Amino acid sequence: MKVDTDGSAIYMHGLTKRFGDLTAVDRVDLDIEKGELFGLLGPNGAGKSTIIKMLTTMLTPTEGEAHVWGHDIAMERNKVRSSIGVVFQDPAVDGMLTGKENLDFHGRMYGLGGAVRKKRIEEVLDLVDLADKADVKVEDYSGGMQRRLEIARGLMHHPSVLFLDEPTLGLDAQTRRHIWEYIRDMNRKEGVTIILTTHYMEEADYLCDRVAIIDNGKIVALDTPKNLKDLIGADTITLEAQSGRETLLTSLRTFDWIKSAAVTNGTIELRVDHAQSRIPEVMQEACKKNAVIKSVGLHEPTLEDVFLKFTGKKMREAEGASAMHAVMMRGRRR
């Protein structure tokens, strides 16, 4: 069957990968548009990296098909490889070579001639602020610098699609911010289609145009971060009152912008939109009714709540379970 893949950067249909009894990726259908910054979000072991490895021709799918930039990942592997740049989850640099030599190697492997290669190396090193470290051996780089070098390398041959597998894993908050800015610039200014995997909720939320939430090898939700969070509904204000709780509750119930007010475990929970700007009004009302408030809490829906809603478990629990599974699998392999 001929599939129309003209409009999409990546197209997957029934994509499946099994390792023995374990189904790592289970009949995934997905369409990613050109120019999109797309996120695959899920706990470790959910199958994100396996999807990336299939799309980058590192693994062969057990079943199903996928096209990257119009090329079949099983039949036209070299054409797929020419269209993509990849930053792998684990470091993939040669520590004994300098940053420049690593990029030089890469440039030759992608057929960039001398002058072009030299120019691109300078360009990408500037982009990730590593120009002054070009002649330092990569084994003497910090983790964040290595990561930046790999991102620079992934961009060097001007790929149409860039894959980033956990680009900020294990980096400190400041470096993570930096890398987020690079990724966003790349997408906005250069128009590169980017697919990234992450298990950091804030990362997917901050960066991605659309997010697919993956659990046990399946896509359980797919939309923009905003729409996904809207599924959860409004913000929640929690009030812990020392006295006057009932009076306050009765009066708060008359406000039309409060969607619901209830008491759970002695704490008042108010469901409202734009909770931050409503807290002062709630406090004024409390003063008027002579209620003594001990503490105020605010909770905005996050992708974590979305994950909870769709899988019935928290990310960390899911991670614990799959980490156990991974240990068992490894034990069996030996």
Place this chain on the structure above:
Amino acid sequence: MKQDLYAIYSIWLREMLRFFRLKSRLVGSVASPFFFLAFLGMGFGSAAAMPGIPQGVDYVSFLTPGIIGMTLLFSSTFAGLSVLWDREFGFLKEIMVAPVSRIAIVLGRTAGGVTTAIIQALIILLSGILLGMTAPGLQGILMSMVFMVLIASTFIGLGLAFASKMEDMSGFSLIMNFLIFPLFFLSGALFPLDRFPQAIKVLAYINPLTYGVDGLRYSLIGAGTFSPALDFIVLAVSCAAILGLGAYLFEISEVK
């Protein structure tokens, strides 16, 4: 095609940079064959002529081509197995995701491994001459380099085949002890083959390194057991077969 040539050059260049950057590895890799050559040469050289060695050939001259064979065997098997290191440190993914044919990757690695092995072999040849080996002529050295290329390619292929089948480096010492050392001892590198009992001789005759060492000996000191043409043919055929197998196993291995 042009891109594949670029890739072969790129992989070869990386091997060169790594080889010359790690001085300790260079020293380490020639140290043990040098000690074999120096101490065996001194130890047996002064003894009465060993039976089986052609008339008029002293032991150091007989031994040097054998130790060159040993250097090539160890160095190129390591070069083939070094795919394991690249896998361990992640760099293999960078190579495998590049838009070049898998054959170009194997050829690049082979070119790199052959070059480094021959550099080491020439250092050993020079050491042999300094230790009293009759110096070969230029023609002999050039001829021996043909055999060096074939020996190195064969065992790079062998290392590559094992590396493609192994999950990690745990099988490494098994390969060293049960494959590489027997290949070395059964090659006639240290003493003439006719000192072995008949059953062991058969093993020596199916060992490609036997023909490699014999070819080196013919080229460098002008005395061999078989004819150089036979050495060349046997070695060329086993090189094509083993390197082909290594390339095939590498091609079908997945990068986890």
